[in-house]
Amino acid sequence: MSEALLSEEAVAFQEQVRLFVEREIAPQAQRWDHEERYPRELFKKLGDLGWLGTAFPESVGGSGGGSVLYAVLCAELARGSAAVALGLYVHTALASSAVLHLGNDEQRQRILPPALRGEQVGCWAYAEAGAGADVASVATRAVRQGDDYVLDGSKLYITNAPFADFMVVVASTEPERGLKGLSLFLVERGRQGVQTGKPMQKLGMGASEMSEIVFDACRVPASNLLGREGTGFLEAMRVLTLGRIAAASFGVGLGRAALEAALAHTRERVQFGKPLTKQQFVRFTLADMATRLEAAWQLTLGAARLVDAGEPHDKEASMAKLFASETATWACERALHLCGAQGYMRESPAQRFYRDCKVLELGEGTSEIQRETIARCLGA
Numbered sequence: 523m524s525e526a527l528l529s530e531e532a533v534a535f536q537e538q539v540r541l542f543v544e545r546e547i548a549p550q551a552q553r554w555d556h557e558e559r560y561p562r563e564l565f566k567k568l569g570d571l572g573w574l575g576t577a578f579p580e581s582v583g584g585s586g587g588g589s590v591l592y593a594v595l596c597a598e599l600a601r602g603s604a605a606v607a608l609g610l611y612v613h614t615a616l617a618s619s620a621v622l623h624l625g626n627d628e629q630r631q632r633i634l635p636p637a638l639r640g641e642q643v644g645c646w647a648y649a650e651a652g653a654g655a656d657v658a659s660v661a662t663r664a665v666r667q668g669d670d671y672v673l674d675g676s677k678l679y680i681t682n683a684p685f686a687d688f689m690v691v692v693a694s695t696e697p698e699r700g701l702k703g704l705s706l707f708l709v710e711r712g713r714q715g716v717q718t719g720k721p722m723q724k725l726g727m728g729a730s731e732m733s734e735i736v737f738d739a740c741r742v743p744a745s746n747l748l749g750r751e752g753t754g755f756l757e758a759m760r761v762l763t764l765g766r767i768a769a770a771s772f773g774v775g776l777g778r779a780a781l782e783a784a785l786a787h788t789r790e791r792v793q794f795g796k797p798l799t800k801q802q803f804v805r806f807t808l809a810d811m812a813t814r815l816e817a818a819w820q821l822t823l824g825a826a827r828l829v830d831a832g833e834p835h836d837k838e839a840s841m842a843k844l845f846a847s848e849t850a851t852w853a854c855e856r857a858l859h860l861c862g863a864q865g866y867m868r869e870s871p872a873q874r875f876y877r878d879c880k881v882l883e884l885g886e887g888t889s890e891i892q893r894e895t896i897a898r899c900l901g902a
């Protein structure tokens with residue numbers, strides 16, 4: 523991740539995050555992956571440092587750092603542990619961001635200050651057994667009854683759900699209107715009729731906890747509706763572009779970690795009487811990895827700058843997310859290849875990177891959805 527394109531402030535921030543990650547996260551990442559959890563207190567530490575609020579205004583407890591600094595934060599965290607970065611992204615770029623952009627003043631002041639201090643953690647509950655890329659298929663229902671809405675249905679694959687204090691839930695208020703009938707609700711843990719399942723076991727992102735959430739006649743006050751009924755989700759898709767910047771930054775950070783692992787291994791490993799780094803194929807692979815990751819980083823920073831400047835950025839955010847996630851998958855596979863059998867062993871970070879990266883192409887809009895967005899922006 524070249525520093526050349528970063529401001530002095532961003533370089534200093536990057537250094538600060540890097541030191542924290544090297545001290546508090548990277549040495550534990552492998553163990554957390556095996557244990558399938560990381561300490562929840564990490565959110566509090568990141569909150570105390572003011573980093574959870576990087577992309578949030580000061581009026582709600584953020585630090586107003588903006589999207590470029592947020593990209594730096596996500597990339598550095600992912601370099602240490604992609605699973606930790608995933609938890610932070612869901613909490614900040616999705617759950618808390620939805621409250622910031624769609625919530626009213628009361629909701630913002632109630633939810634965001636403790637969320638950005640890391641005292642409360644959020645999750646984003648959209649996916650269902652029948653609703654993945656096809657958003658209009660959401661079957662969870664929210665029916666207005668007097669001053670409340672009653673939620674019924676279930677959500678699947680929800681990151682942070684096993685411990686989240688608040689959930690931003692996508693539910694249908696008017697099923698016959700498809701996408702235009704979807705609304706967003708705040709649901710606090712502890713409400714009657716909401717239950718989270720056992721943590722689900724995954725290929726990668728082992729330390730990031732995920733589960734099902736079941737809503738069974740769960741009653742929430744109408745004041746927990748986020749945004750306007752029926753337009754909440756469409757509006758969320760329009761404003762929650764920070765998620766694509768975050769996902770792109772993960773790709774860069776994770777790919778960078780894979781490159782560093784491959785470089786360290788091939789410098790040390792001697793075959794045919796010399797280190798692997800003296801073989802042209804290995805040198806060229808490392809060079810290609812570094813080049814593609816730098817291109818991904820520059821696309822990501824470009825998109826983040828547009829966000830900060832208040833310029834249109836839909837196409838650029840999708841390009842960054844698409845390119846960085848596919849580059850990460852490619853780079854992590856190449857890194858594992860260069861690390862050989864040693865990289866394939868469970869104690870090797872290379873195999874963790876290889877397992878962690880794939881989800882970046884699936885979450886936050888799959889690669890196909892990003893290509894659709896880019897094609898639409900081109901007028902195709």
Ligand SMILES: Cc1cc2nc3c(=O)[nH]c(=O)nc-3n(C[C@H](O)[C@H](O)[C@H](O)COP(=O)(O)OP(=O)(O)OC[C@H]3O[C@@H](n4cnc5c(N)ncnc54)[C@H](O)[C@@H]3O)c2cc1C
Nearest residue numbers: 612646647648649654655656679680681881884885888890
């Ligand atoms: C580790 C992890 C964490 C997650 N965390 C969360 C979370 O916190 N909250 C949440 O709501 N969800 C979460 N998800 C779920 C995520 O939202 C879904 O994976 C995503 O929406 C894609 O849905 P799907 O996996 O059901 O794929 P599907 O929609 O079944 O798609 C399968 C494949 O078909 C392709 N496809 C589908 N439709 C089309 C089309 N029209 N044209 C071309 N190709 C198409 C897709 O691109 C994909 O490659 C998580 C998933 C994972 C793996």
